[in-house]
Amino acid sequence: xxxxxxQTKTSRRSFLTMVxxxxxxxxxxxxxxxxxxxxxxxGSTGGGGGNATASMWYLSGEPNETIKNENISSWNxxxxxxxLDITFFQNDAYKTKLRTxxxxxxxxxxxxxxxxxILASYAEADQVLDLTSWFDENPDVKGRVLExxxxxxxxxxxxxxxxxxxxxxxxxxxxxxxFEQVGxxxxxxxxxxxxxxxxxNDNDIAPIALGGQSRWTSMMWLEYLYDRxxxxxxxxxIYAGEPDAWSAPGSIQALTMIQExxxxxxxxxxxxxxxxxxxADIALMYxxxxxxxxxxxxxxxxxxGDGGDFVPSGSLQWIEFPTxxxxxxxxxxxxxxxxxxxxxxxxxxxxxxxxxxxxxxDPENGIMSDSVIQAYIDxxxxxxxxxxxxxxxxxxxxxxxxxxxxxxxxxxNFQQSWDQALSPATSEELLTNIDQLxxxxxxxxxxxxxxxxxxxx
Amino acid sequence: MSAAAATAPPAPVGRxxxxxxxxxxxxxxxxxxxxxxxxxxxxxxxxxxxVFALSxxxxxxxxxxxxxxxxxxxxxxxxxxxxxxxxxxxxxxxxSWLVQTPLSILLGTFTAGRQRYRAFLAVLYFLPLLLSAAxxxxxxxxxxxxxxxxxxxxxxxxxxxxxxxxxxxxxxxxIFVLSWQYVPFHSLIYQGGVRQIPASLYxxxxxxxxxxxxxxxxxxxxxxxxxxxxxxxLMVVGSLTAxxxxxxxxxxxPGTSTRILALDMYLRGFRADQMGPAxxxxxxxxxxxxxxxxxxxxxxxxxxxxxxxEGL
Numbered sequence: 001x002x003x004x005x006x007q008t009k010t011s012r013r014s015f016l017t018m019v020x021x022x023x024x025x026x027x028x029x030x031x032x033x034x035x036x037x038x039x040x041x042x043g044s045t046g047g048g049g050g051n052a053t054a055s056m057w058y059l060s061g062e063p064n065e066t067i068k069n070e071n072i073s074s075w076n077x078x079x080x081x082x083x084l085d086i087t088f089f090q091n092d093a094y095k096t097k098l099r100t101x102x103x104x105x106x107x108x109x110x111x112x113x114x115x116x117x118i119l120a121s122y123a124e125a126d127q128v129l130d131l132t133s134w135f136d137e138n139p140d141v142k143g144r145v146l147e148x149x150x151x152x153x154x155x156x157x158x159x160x161x162x163x164x165x166x167x168x169x170x171x172x173x174x175x176x177x178x179f180e181q182v183g184x185x186x187x188x189x190x191x192x193x194x195x196x197x198x199x200x201n202d203n204d205i206a207p208i209a210l211g212g213q214s215r216w217t218s219m220m221w222l223e224y225l226y227d228r229x230x231x232x233x234x235x236x237x238i239y240a241g242e243p244d245a246w247s248a249p250g251s252i253q254a255l256t257m258i259q260e261x262x263x264x265x266x267x268x269x270x271x272x273x274x275x276x277x278x279x280a281d282i283a284l285m286y287x288x289x290x291x292x293x294x295x296x297x298x299x300x301x302x303x304x305g306d307g308g309d310f311v312p313s314g315s316l317q318w319i320e321f322p323t324x325x326x327x328x329x330x331x332x333x334x335x336x337x338x339x340x341x342x343x344x345x346x347x348x349x350x351x352x353x354x355x356x357x358x359x360x361x362d363p364e365n366g367i368m369s370d371s372v373i374q375a376y377i378d379x380x381x382x383x384x385x386x387x388x389x390x391x392x393x394x395x396x397x398x399x400x401x402x403x404x405x406x407x408x409x410x411x412x413n414f415q416q417s418w419d420q421a422l423s424p425a426t427s428e429e430l431l432t433n434i435d436q437l438x439x440x441x442x443x444x445x446x447x448x449x450x451x452x453x454x455x456x457x
Numbered sequence: 458m459s460a461a462a463a464t465a466p467p468a469p470v471g472r473x474x475x476x477x478x479x480x481x482x483x484x485x486x487x488x489x490x491x492x493x494x495x496x497x498x499x500x501x502x503x504x505x506x507x508v509f510a511l512s513x514x515x516x517x518x519x520x521x522x523x524x525x526x527x528x529x530x531x532x533x534x535x536x537x538x539x540x541x542x543x544x545x546x547x548x549x550x551x552x553s554w555l556v557q558t559p560l561s562i563l564l565g566t567f568t569a570g571r572q573r574y575r576a577f578l579a580v581l582y583f584l585p586l587l588l589s590a591a592x593x594x595x596x597x598x599x600x601x602x603x604x605x606x607x608x609x610x611x612x613x614x615x616x617x618x619x620x621x622x623x624x625x626x627x628x629x630x631x632i633f634v635l636s637w638q639y640v641p642f643h644s645l646i647y648q649g650g651v652r653q654i655p656a657s658l659y660x661x662x663x664x665x666x667x668x669x670x671x672x673x674x675x676x677x678x679x680x681x682x683x684x685x686x687x688x689x690x691l692m693v694v695g696s697l698t699a700x701x702x703x704x705x706x707x708x709x710x711p712g713t714s715t716r717i718l719a720l721d722m723y724l725r726g727f728r729a730d731q732m733g734p735a736x737x738x739x740x741x742x743x744x745x746x747x748x749x750x751x752x753x754x755x756x757x758x759x760x761x762x763x764x765x766x767e768g769l
Contacts, residue, residue, distance in 0.1 A: 096727055103519035121730070125520030213621060213710060270603035272622020272711050280602050289604065425729035436712040441624060 052085030054109035054352040054359070057098065060088040063301070063379040064165070071372050075365045082355035084110075102127050102345075109348040109356045115152030115161060115341040116420035117427070123155040128343040132158045134357065141361045144368055145384045146409065149339040152416045162360050163339035164367050166381040167408045168296045170220045170336040176317045178205055178291040186317070187292075190228070190257065190324045197266045200291050206268035209290035211276035215431040216419055218438045220294050221261075223335040223415055224321040225254040231328035232413040239421060241456040247448035250328070255437060255444030257324075262438055272439055279306070286310040294321070296336065297404050300397070301380035318403060334411040337420060339384050342367060377401065382408060426454045505743065512736035518727070529733040539738065541713060542721040545628075549717055550696035553632050553639075557692060558685070560640050565647025566677055579648070586641045594705035597634050621707055624714040631703055631715055638702065639695070643688045650684030651677060683757060690753045694746050718742055 058068050065088055076083045087108075089097060094112075101107045102122065111128060113119055122128045135142045141162070142150075149163035174186050179196075182203050187193035200207040211217045226234050230250020237245040245251070261267070268290055274280045282299045284290045286307030293299075304311040323331045344356045359366050368385055376383040380397045382404045392401045408414065419427040433450050436442045442450070512529055516522040533539050568579035585593070600607045601620040608617035620630050654677065662672050700719040703709070709716035709724060716724070718738055726735030 099518050099727070099730070121517065122519075125517070127519060213707075215710070268604070270617065270619040270622055273601065273603050273619050274622075275598065275602075278599065278602070280605055284604055423730075425731055428724060428729040432710075432713060435710050439622070439624065439711050441712055 052083045054082070054348065054355040055085045055087070056110040056112070056356075057087050057089060057094060057108045058112055059091055059094055061091070063375070063381075067372060067375040067379070070375075071365070071367070071369065074369075074371075075359060075362070078365045079355075079358070082358055084355065084359060102347075105347050107345040107347050109345055109352040110359070111343040111345055113161070113341050113343065114337055114417075114420045115163070115339070116416050117423045118420065119153065119160055119341060119343065120155045121423065122343065123158070123160045127346055128160050129346055129353065130158050131160060131162065131344070135159055138361055140363075144363070144386060145339065146386055148408070148411070148414050149384050151414070152338050152421070153341050161341035161343040162367070163384060164342055164360075165340040165384070166298075166376055167339055167384050167404075168298055168337040169334045169382065169404055169407055169411075169414075170224065170294060170321075171297050171300075171318050171404065172292070172294050172321050173285060173299075173316060173318050174292045175285065175288060175290070175315055177315045178288065181205075186319050187322045188319075189322050193322050194261070194264060194266075196291070197261070197264050201265050206284070206290045207265070207292060208267050209274075209281045209284040209293040209295075210267045210271040211274045211281035212267070212271040212435070212438055213274060214276035215435050216417070217276050217281065217295070218434050219418055219431065220296075220335065221258055222254060222434065223418055224294070225257055225324070226251065227329040227333045227335065227413070227415060228321065228324040228327045228331075229254045229257070229329065231330070232333065232415060233328075235415060235418070238451075238455070243455060244448075244452050245455060246451040247445070252444050252448060255447055259437065259440060259444065262440060267438075272435075282306075286316070288315075297382050300400055300404075304380060304397070318400065320407070330412045332407070332411055333413045333415065334407050335415040335417065337417050338408075338414050384408070429454050508736045508739045508743075511732055512740050514733050516732040517730040518732055525733055529737045533734050533737040538713065538716075539718075539721065542716050542718045542738075543741075545715065546697060546717040546719075549628070549632065549635075549699070550693055552628075553635055553696055554689065554692050556632060557636050557640050557643055558689065560636070561643035561688065562647050562678075562681065562685075564640065564644040566651050566673065568644060569648045569651035582644060583641045585638050586645070588638075590638060590701040591705055593634065593638050594702050597630075598706060601630065622711050624711055627707060627711065627714050631706060634706060635699065635702060639692070643692070646688050646691075647681065647684055650681045654680045686753055686757045690750055693749050693753065697742055697746050697749070 056072075059065070068086065072084050072086045098107065098111065098113075102111075102125075107127065111122070113122075119128070123130075145163050146167075149167065150159060153159050153161040153163055178200070179186060182199050182205070184196055184199055185192070187196050197207040210221075223235075230248065230253070234245075234248055234250040234254075237248065238251075268274075268284060274284075279302060281293065282295065282302050283306070285293045285295075285299075286303045288310075300311070300316075303316060307316075310316055320331055323329075342360060344353055344360075348356070363369060373383050373385045373388060374391065377388065377391050377395050380395075380400065382401060389405075392398060392405055395401055415421075419431060422430065430451060433442065433447050437444070437447050511522075513525060513527070514522045515525045515529075564582060568575055568582065598621070599605075603617045603619060606616070608614060618626065621627050658676050658680070659672055662676055667675065696717075698719055699717065700723065703715055703717065704720060704723070707715045709720045719742065722735050722738040722742065725731050725738065
């Protein structure tokens with residue numbers, strides 16, 4: 001807004017005003033692009049710059065920032081000829097910056113992401129390397145992570161990324177103490193859940209914590225309900241762009257059920273004002289104000305860190321998402337993000353690409369080295385490495401990790417988060433409509449009609 | 458905001474063949490406009506042309522740019538979402554003008570007084586000017602949290618409203634926070650305007666028996682005419698491009714309740730990867746900004762060069 005200050009000098013003549021106003025409007029457009037590659041740290045763009053061989057952008061935020069930093073410095077110590085340069089960004093800023101950088105041909109060598117629709121859009125624009133043959137030559141590398149995680153890295157039968165780090169299954173958490181207080185069992189079915197909502201409301205306890213302003217938080221409820229009601233087929237049809245897939249019977253039923261839950265006062269009053277970014281939703285859980293919460297596995301370590309005695313005392317418990325009577329979905333089906341994904345930019349030079357591949361493959365100091373895996377487990381995350389059951393069993397969070405790792409390993413279907421799986425344009429439309437659905441400002445039928453228009457785009 | 462440099466206007470160039478006013482005996486000084494002109498063209502005109510060109514294409518932000526003719530224009534102009542955003546933008550513009558202008562004039566007049574306590578209060582009033590929009594939004598977001606915000610801190614359950622989640626209430630919250638941020642700035646403009654009004658006008662009025670209220674309406678307000686136009690232009694064009702505060706506070710939600718044009722442009726371009734339609738909206742914003750600014754200048758009247766201080 002500082003631009004407007006300058007206009008006080010110019011507003012004397014309409015001619016000059018025109019001249020003066022144009023940049024304001026232009027800045028409104030162009031300023032969105034100023035977060036582009038120009039502000040990146042020295043030598044980290046383009047892969048070949050500076051003294052590092054290859055570059056990598058990563059998300060800031062603990063515990064993974066420290067883990068990644070240590071991982072990169074041990075790699076650089078062991079491989080002085082193929083060093084990596086790492087720069088950290090905040091989550092939302094990273095997504096925008098990366099897209100701008102890729103558009104400008106200045107992407108980092110290693111492109112970090114979540115697979116699915118966005119990775120597919122990079123692959124279709126020929127911005128990321130096809131790694132299929134590289135995986136064929138290096139079966140050890142491929143086998144080091146769970147097989148089920150490759151789905152979101154695959155576009156038209158070709159693999160464009162190495163799944164790594166952690167799975168983020170969505171977990172149904174509940175507060176054991178509050179359930180004991182009102183004398184009911186955790187809900188095994190949707191009817192149980194609706195009854196529990198009634199009981200908690202009668203006892204003046206808010207039933208479910210939800211950071212509704214963040215929208216993807218509400219989306220997680222729909223992801224599970226679609227699966228439990230109609231099985232994975234309902235969303236698969238949407239994903240495939242089949243006409244009117246959003247108004248399939250299973251879809252309408254799930255949408256109707258979620259509005260019934262909202263109307264019954266299932267979510268805490270004012271949930272539309274609560275954001276997940278500020279962790280206000282998980283705070284509701286560990287302060288004992290709400291009895292239930294559907295959230296990512298990553299919130300476990302947050303509640304453990306901020307919640308004092310809440311997690312160690314066993315107040316926090318977790319179960320599989322309730323089943324729906326007559327529903328088609330397997331109760332073991334999961335939703336969430338199967339893994340993080342690391343791709344290699346086609347814009348990087350050959351030397352940088354080789355260094356990146358070496359980093360992805362190296363079992364000692366590379367992306368999924370033993371010490372990295374151990375660090376993920378120690379921080380309470382669901383690492384997707386294979387053969388780590390013993391390590392998990394020794395962890396102080398063994399109960400939770402065994403449950404979550406088991407779910408990921410055994411899930412007949414692991415549905416990737418919708419906003420990651422669908423194209424960016426459809427995701428944006430979806431999130432807006434979910435917001436309106438949860439605030440009851442549109443009906444299930446209107447939701448379906450709005451979303452049907454995005455199919456096949 | 459590199460474009461800020463470009464807002465420095467070129468020195469006045471004569472219209473209609475008159476010799477430039479800046480001409481001296483030593484010759485024309487038109488070249489002195491060059492630095493400003495170069496910056497303006499590079500950061501103002503070129504991006505504008507680029508945006509207009511993009512509005513005729515299909516582009517995801519990376520990959521190939523393909524021509525699309527008027528397709529984007531047709532789809533955007535047929536999109537009810539755009540008209541809702543347009544309506545919201547004008548609604549926000551009107552209400553925030555109605556809220557901010559009287560407040561700013563009163564505060565500006567008040568702080569223009571030379572009393573010591575007014576100077577002290579003026580410093581307090583201007584504090585929000587020192588804060589960035591991002592800091593303000595994040596702070597308000599935390600304060601307005603229904604469970605851990607002001608209501609909890611002050612023990613006042615009345616404050617635990619669904620501030621950012623209710624589709625009507627949220628508009629007023631946004632206008633309140635916007636006003637909180639910008640009223641100090643406009644007060645400062647009015648303070649300067651009021652201080653320029655000659656004291657002799659007030660003395661004469663006092664002799665004629667006019668009270669404080671009458672002096673305000675008969676002298677202060679008319680004398681502030683051009684200040685009001687300046688401040689209104691800034692507010693109106695500012696609401697067109699208001700982005701950061703609303704983006705952080707609500708991100709356009711709930712639903713599309715606060716999705717004004719600038720947010721609509723950003724969401725289409727950088728979230729939905731549709732640079733073409735986003736550019737169409739950008740062009741619409743540019744044209745509306747120019748039109749409104751011109752309109753406000755016209756309101757100032759044709760005889761604007763004439764003095765408001767005749768006889769003094």
